[in-house]
Amino acid sequence: MKRCATFVPRYCFQTLHCHPQILSSLIYLPFNISNSSTRKFSFLGSSTTRNFPDYSPKKPTIKDSELVHNISTTIKQRHFEPIERILKAFESKLKPDHFIWVLMNIKNEYKLVLTFFDWFYLHRSPSLEVRCIIIQISVAKKDPKTAHELIHDFWTKPNVDASLPFTLFMEKLIYTYKDWGCNPYVFDIFFEVLVEVGIFNGAKKLFHKMLTYGVLISIDSCNFFLSKLSDNINTCKSTPSIFTEFLKKGVKWNTVSHNIMIHCFCQMGKVKEAHNLLIQMEIRGYLSDAISYSTIINGYSQIGEHHVVLKLMEEMQIKGLKPNKFTFNSVVFLLCKIGKVMDAEKILREMKVPDKVMYTTLIDGYCKNGNVKSAYKLFDEMHSKNILPDYITYTALISGICRIGNISEAYNLFLEMRNREMEVDEFTYSALIDGFCKDGKIKEAFSLHNQMVEIGLTPNVVTYTSLVDGLCKQGEINTANELLQEMCSKGLELNTHTYNSLVNGLCKTGNIVHAIKLMEDMKAGGVFVFPDVFTYTTLMDAYCKKGDMEKAHGLLREMLEKGIQPSVVTFNVLMNGFCMFGMLEDGERLLKWMLEKGKNGIIIITPNATTYNLLMKQYCVRNDMRGASEIYKGMLGNGVFPNGNTYEVLIRGHCKARNMKEAWFLYKEMVEKGYDLTVNGYNDIVKGFIKRKKYLEARSLFDEMRKKGLVADREVYNFFMDVNYHEGNLDLTLELCDEAIEKGIVDKTDV
Template identity: 60%
Template sequence: MKRRTSIITYLHRFHQYQFLSATAAASFSTTPRPFPDYSPRNPSVTDTDLIRHVTTTIKRRRLEPFRRVLKPYESRFKPSHLIWVLINIKDDYQLVLNLFNWVKSRSQQQLHPTLESLCIVVHLAVASNDIQTAKRLVFEFWATPRLDVSKSFDLFTERLIYTYKHWGSHPLVFDVFFQVLVETGFVLEAEKLFHKLLGYGVVVSVDSCNLFLSRLSGNFEGIKIAVKVFEEFPELGVCWNTVSYNIALHCFCQLGKVKEAHNLLVQMEHRGNFPDVISYGVVVSGYCKIGELDKVLKLVDELKRKGLKPNEYIYNNIILLLCKNGEVIEAEQVMREMRKCGVFPDNVVYTTLISGFCKSDNFSVACKLFDEMRHKKIVPDLVTYSSVIHGICKTGKMVEAREMFNEMFVKGLKPDEVTYTALIDGYCKAGEMKEAFSIHNQMVQKGLTPNVVTYTALVDGLCKNGEIDVANELLHEMSRKGLQPNVCTYNTIVNGLCKIGNITQAVKLMEEMDLAGFYPDTITYTTLMDAYCKMGEMAKAHELLRVMLEKGLHPTIVTFNVLMNGFCLSGMLEEGERLIKWMLEKGIRPNATTFNSLMKQYCIRNNMRATTEIYKSMHARGVMPDSNTYNILIKGHCKARNMKEAGFLHKEMVEKGFSVTAASYNALIRGFYKRKKFVEARKLFEEMRTHGLVAEKDLYDIFVDVNYKEGNWEITLELCDEAIEKCLVKET
């Protein structure tokens, strides 16, 4: 048995009840008909006597429990008597309520309030400004399962209209009824009520219509109808407010019509409704979802000019978009601006930023944000910890990752499949397969089910260890457990085969994928191209690119970076530069990795002029340098003895939160020392040690000698011990 008319039913029947029918428009524009006069049947002499006694008794003894006061009349009191008594006491609302509740409490003795008496009490409740009780009474009626919803609606509506003129005459009663219908899911009946009331000259309030819009916008089809309602209801007398416009803006954005939403935002003021921060927030969110950052920033400037302050929702969306675009430094700057404006970042903002920095391999900043988050008493959740663990695993620091994993249990958090998979993947990438399988077993014991991503991580680890046969066995285990290997799983094995130099087997597996219906994708082809490029077989790499394009697969930036790396390794730097020009002509934007490959090779050739030109070209095209860019440039300038430029790059790199590699530190220290910049060299040496990086043996020799000559015996011995511990010299 159906309790209510579902949204889907409503949508299917929508064509039967057009919101802007000619009849409805006509009924609104013509003179409304009057509400009927209320005329209950007259009581008999016997009934009159009983009604008089009950009325007198409850008025005189109003403070006593009705159960005791009306005990003598209980057997003779019928539902029809209730209405007659209500006529006598309608000006005493509390008495009305007490009597009605008493009748309801006697329902087991077959003394049920009639629908008419229920509507009367609802009217009196609204007239007495007791909206909560009125709504509860109507809700109780509509929350009861009923066989014929349409018949119940007609009866209730007819009784509510019939009793209106005599018992309350307050139009808010229809708002109460309309809202209950919407809230209980009877949207079709709510729409019918709206049009029926138009005939009596009553227009449901804008707040009730807003509730109706919100209810409709719960699914895709409903959203389209909500937009139609928004466009057509004003012709029926509804005056939309800012809340209404905000709902409509949200609907347009949900439909992917962000430009239409923006146009509506502009029109709001012309229609007498001023957009608020929520209005802007909805459109900002819409543009963020489609990646239109420029439009977002213009909207934020506009709302600021109008004296509005961006709220947490707007900042969160901008930060999320920037992180998705890999612009994490800019995202962090937005968070700092957010603070200055008095809007304080929450768990979501910090987690988004932490995840963004981890994905961009800038783990030092991610850790800093995680510590800052805890310092500010913002509690990290499961997603935060999972992001940090994933970031730590990417750096290969598995001891720290395991400590963070154990900390989750201490904090009362239960790692999920994502967390376990991140840790398993970390151990696999570190080559610690025993630990990876141990975590896998622990995961299963906790009642969690390893998914395809988990098994793919294990397969990847086995392949990197050269255990291709064991990886294949794991694939069979997946199948036995009902998990279907996907293209990613096969790509992992292809990658593993390429890593151990078995390209023939990798090509064969790719052919098998095709036959099995797991069609090789861009990643499959790019992986094989990378293997050929590293072997210097550029012709085969080009052939694979041709086949890939013939199959309708689109190369990614990674594909082009693989080709660039191949050109550079083969010494074909001019071809590499031509590749960048071709990419730009085709509208494909190179990233930092594309330029890094070229700069690295020019640095190796000690051609810093060409390197600098490429770096400038990179900046001119809006491509932000990454940590690898800085490390390449620093080592190149140190080798060319351009220590001033190398020092500047080091400073800029640290300010942006990138990690300096041991090789860069070694080059900087050695370069400054040779140029007799001893203070700078010493400072960098200490900085390097602070970060836990190992200097080369000759640098330890230099600073051991320096400290020995200065009489710094303690530091001298410390450096000697450190050199021995790091296995840089043999202990004699």
């Protein structure tokens, strides 16, 4: 019989999963379970405890006794010979009872016991009693690995009769205990194997059964039970009741036990209960450690409780507990989640040995913020430090590059993964398919879909939702519906995002009636999804663009009545509707309403730069720069920072009103803050300076445009060609002329 490698119970579990695509912040919490030499067992003295039964096997006949004596003597005297040779003469006569009687004679010679059992195992299927006897001897001789294997095989090997009831195995182990081993560790091994193979009910019954004999399963084994229960989402809910039940029966839980329970509560999303247990743990006199705090910190990171995380980090520092890499990974994950990626990178710089998880989390964070340049910098840094990016890192980067519309670069990264024979999963494919769909390249997206199916990957609901969204944006609603039917036939449940893609597609093709009907079907419960903020906002946007502000308002009221929290995008859609149709007063009333509701805490939606930009743009269109400036001052007064579009709107507005001093001031401020003007912004400010006869400033900005590769319009090129020609700069005139023709600004016949 082939025996397994040394069994050392060492358990760990993951506390998170931010997203299925990336290991944003994995925490592995190792629990080192002591081995048999250091394991402590408890015997409960009580008047109600029973004694273990005496072993009373069947008595051998005289003939049997003679055979047993001959076999015992032979294997002892000729132990150096192959056992197959020395037992050849006895093979046909040997029965299970004979085997047990021989064991009684040789049980103190452990090597002989194992050799004899291996031989017997090859020729006969050992009875349950024989198996339990060898298990008892193995534990008594401090060989837990053999005992573990024999118990484990019973429940997992197909050639073993595991159909026997669990209670029969337990009773046989109890029956053979007193005379064959008498080491309580055997019940710990049995308990752990039951937990390993998922017979949790059996483990619980064994725990209570052993209490009747005055034996308490060790704390290490009980911790193993808790950790296995908490790892499985289906059994996680029962872990707190086991914790309480075993505590009442005499198990003295330790710090590791409490850490497992903290992890369990976090797994179930009950982070506050986990935090409360940490407090109770310390009140009861148990010492919390870095693992306790790391688990809680990770739990709060998942739900975005930034301030609580900072407070817990301070507590760790006060108690002299050093945050480990898992703690830092959780904090980095949280900072990236709330958009503070630069602060997260500072933590990486402070760590002596940042790991792959932290780099991947930061790369994903920068990509989600649209800062692919910084993501690439970290990606290259990983290579320079011999921290090899894995398929999760690549997927995060591919997703980020697709988000900014650089599909060819994302596809090159994908090919690089394939060339390096890296794992490419359905999430990698889905990210790339989504990128192609957003870029309007539906054929390429479907080609990738077919490719992933060919290599055995199953497209998920995200893959199909991307394809549906791409088809809808191209107006192919019927094809999108066919794809939805294919999804259903494959057993995939459509989610809200899938339906939102259809709603969005219907709205873009002007089919608002069908879009509303689809939302009504969602509300009626015809599908297992419900309209969300995106559904309502999409429909509101469609009504606003049609100028039907009353219906858009009606949808907002319905949202609020149903308790669906509008987003700032929802209000910006309304604001855009008001501004598009010149309803400035209504737009200002909406802004005022948002600010008032935010102060009262009724709807916590802070107007963002886009909200103010929409109003400012409309004032600029009316050439009312005083009104635009008032909105800008209000924006700054409410703590909203201007973005590139804010400066663009104001600069172009001032240029139109010929307020070039204000336009120039805003331009310099814009550059200082790292924003760039668009080509239209440059054209307007250059023309503004030309009209004010500020030719030096105009020339400087024109040269700046050319260096940046931006193409000025025909009027600007004509002006500078004329100026240079009249100044005698023929070479520059010809250069500008060639440039204008090359870029399609002017035709050769115009020159």
